[in-house]
Amino acid sequence: MVNKMNGESIEITKQNIERLKELFPEVLTDGEKIDFDMLRTVLGEVVEDNNERYQFTWHGKKQTILGAQKPSKGTLRPVPEKSKNFDTTENLYIEGDNLEVLKLLQKSYNGKIKMIYIDPPYNTGNDFVYKDDFKSSIIHYLRETGQIDVEGNSTSTNTEANGRYHSDWLNMMYPRIKLARNLLMDNGLIFISIDENEMENLKKICNEIFGERNLVQEIVWRNKYGAGAKTKGFIGVHEYILCYSKTPILNIEAPLNEDQISEYNKNKDEHYSMRGGYVTQPLMTRSLDDRANLQYTIEYNGETIVPRKQWVWEKSRLLEAIKNNEVVFNKKNDGTYSVRAKKYLKNIDGTMRKGKPLSLLNGPFTQQGTKEIEETLGSNKIFNFPKPSELIKYLFSFTVNEVEEKDGIYLDFFSGSATAAQAIMKLNSEDQGQRKFILAQLPEVLEENSEAYKEGYLTICDIGEERIRRAGEKIKQELVEKQKAAGMLDENTVDPESLDIGFKVLKLDTSNIREWNADFENIEEQMEYHENPLIEGRTELDIVYEIMLKHGLELTYPIETFEVDGKTIYDIAFGNLFICLADHINTNIAKAIIAKRDEYGIETSSVVFSDAGFEGNDSEKLNCIELLKGAGYPEDNLLTI
Structure with missing residues (x-):
């Protein structure tokens, strides 16, 4: 079976x-x-067991939680013509309602996302576009984006006069954040930009979803120089960024800011050209423990120095540092010595040292984000209030638990003008990283009188995709010019041709597999379903990507094809999955799949056939299945569609 x-x-x-x-x-x-x-x-x-316990609730919360757990009946269809470097890129851009998108990504990306940044719609009471309908999510999404019903309205007014002003926003955010948590790695971080309107409520739902102990920091971001004169009240010049971890983290570091770098550069020695300036830190501890190897004396200028308690380093390491002029001795008025280690701006490998991030970020300012849009797309009126890419680049540069990694998958499911993509590409160009991004955005239709529409952009997705194209080429060109100026490619410079500035576009749609309807009116409809359960007009590539999703494979895994008896077989991720959607499927195809698997030297994989491809020949179908099972394929790994 x-x-x-x-x-x-x-x-x-x-x-x-x-x-x-x-x-x-x-x-x-x-x-x-x-x-x-x-x-x-x-x-x-x-x-x-106390009915009077503290809890945070609102109208619709239960339905929201149940709706988040309801399976999606959609799929993600590839759009090669809108993509860049479709076959080779490891970046994804997904057009669709992010609630459905997050559901569809659960199996393929569970526990794989390193960091998430989102800039969700602030609850200003206007133009609230995310209005979930858990009963018919995909159809509702298509209607709301104007894809199936021209009378559908893509926005709804969420005015403060509405008694559900906060509830509507919370019902929108809660399921998305809950699903996003599943995607994070154990030491993964999520950053959420927000203003004062929903800051407290957002913190409450994040405390519930992530746990209060996993609140890393409530960051205050000064995002404006000023807001002009006001007769009353304060001038608002900041927003917030909430940072949570999936599990408790031990340590977090971030790139140094300009003031911190200036402190390092106040002190210079013979190592400056290679390692920059330095600050110092004490080598004597204020406490005493039972480690005898840290309790010793050293000689300096003919004097014996005894630590107050004990040393930070073992004796051999300290003596080596003294030999290399990496220790500073200062004699105090009482005759004792202050002994401090030099901490250089750059590590031995030439990379910049990191430090502790501050809870207050003084910039980069919103005006910088607007300037980036103008420089990239030619007008600062195409997208309102974009976040500066330097802000996201800074957040994505954080090091967690002292593990310095320059790869991983970074997600933004409220991607707007695609600032996160520009930040990732720029970061990779600076430190030879191999980071990948997944962006998701509702294809909200733009107003016809908007500057963006006049420039030829019909949806927000059009803006984001074009920005990635242009920003990627600009970053690549900057690398080329840097290489020319240097005269050669040194080991610390990124090869422009190796930089991934592509992106694979996928769009949310109904499943390629027709849903069985128990109310089919006649036997002909039932027969038609059994003969071909696939939606008319869908391509084989559409179906391949849906099968990859259902199998939990990343959507950037390589897809190869080979032919047997004129029939195409899809080879996904080097034999991890084989798919044959052809007509006249026979045992030669099963034998070829076994042979290809053996070439890879793997024990087993998964195989999916088109049920219609056997054309009702149950004997041939059974023979194929038995061949595969005899070659070591478990029955659970053999499926038909």
């Missing part, structure tokens, strides 16, 4: 039940139901 694929994303509720089953198998009753009385018994005193 071979399994049949359906057109839904993973069921998060079912996943949660499976996790409970692994931890507490005794709480499952017949029919896979949860016995909550048993669960309370197992958890013992941990269970809260």
Whole structure:
């Protein structure tokens, strides 16, 4: 018996039940139901049993949570003609409602995202475009973006006169942040820009989703020089950035700011050309522990120096540092010595040292973001209030738990004008990084009287995609000019040709697999469904990407093809998945798949056939399945569509 694929994303509720089953198998009753009385018994005193406990709630919260767990019936269809370097890039740009997009990414990117930055719509009471309909999410999305119903309205007014002013915004944000958390790596970070209108409410829902102990920092970002004279009140010159981690982190570091760099450059020695200036830090501790190897004396200028308590370093390391002139001795008035280590601006490998990030960011200013839009797209009126790319580049430069990595996947699912993409490409161009981005944006239709529309941009996605194209080329050209100026490519300079400035466009749509309808009016409709359950007009590439999503494969994995008897077989991720959607499928195709798998030297993989490709020949279908099973394929890895 071979399994049949359906057109839904993973069921998060079912996943949660499976996790409970692994931890507490005794709480499952017949029919896979949860016995909550048993669960309370197992958890013992941990269970809260007080109806008057503190909780944050609002109208619609329960429906919002259930809606987030409801599987998506959509898919992501590739759009090569809007992409850049479609076959080679490892960056994604997704057009679609981010709630559905996040659901669809759950299996392929669970626990894989290093950092998330989002700049969601602030609850100003106007032009609130995200209005979820959990009953029919995809159809609602298509209607709201004008793709299936010209009478649909892509915006709704969320005025403060509406009694659900805050509730509407919270119902929009909660499920998206909850789904986003699943995608983060264990030491992953999320940064959320927000103003004062919903700052406190956002913090409450993030505390609930991530846990209060995982609040890394409430960053105050000074984003304006000033706002002009006012007769009353304060001039607002700041916004907030909430930073949360998925699990508790031990340490976080960030690039040094200009003031910190200036402190380093106040002191110079013979190592300056290679390592820059330095600051100093004490080598004597204020405490004493039982490590005898840190309790010793040293000789300096014929005098014996005894630490107050003990040294920070072992003796061999300290003596080596003294030999290399990396220690500063200062004799104090009382005759004792201050002994301090030099801490250079650059590490031994030439990379810039990092420091502790500050909770107050003095810039970069919003005006810089507007200037970037003008420099890239030719007008500062194409997109309002874009964040400066330097801000996001700074946040994405954070080092967590002292692990300096320059790769990973970075996500922005309220991507707007695609500032995050520019930040990632620029960062990679500066430090030889291999970071990848995933951007998602609702293709909101622009007003016809807007400057952007007059320039030829029909949706916000058009703006974002064009910005990535132009910004990428600009960054690449800057590298070329830097290389020419240097006369050669040194080891610390990025090769312009190696920089990934491409992006693969995918768009949210209904599944390529037609949904079975128990109310088919006649036998002909039922027969048609069984003969071809795929939506008319969809391409094989559409179906391949949907299968990749359902199998939990990253959407930038390489896709190769080979032919057997004139039939195309798709080879995904070097034999991880084989797909054949051709007609007249026979055992030669099964044999070729086995041979190709063996070439890769892997034990097993997954295979998906088009059920219609067997043309009702159950004998041929069974022979193919038995061949694959005989070659080591588990039955669960063999599917039809």
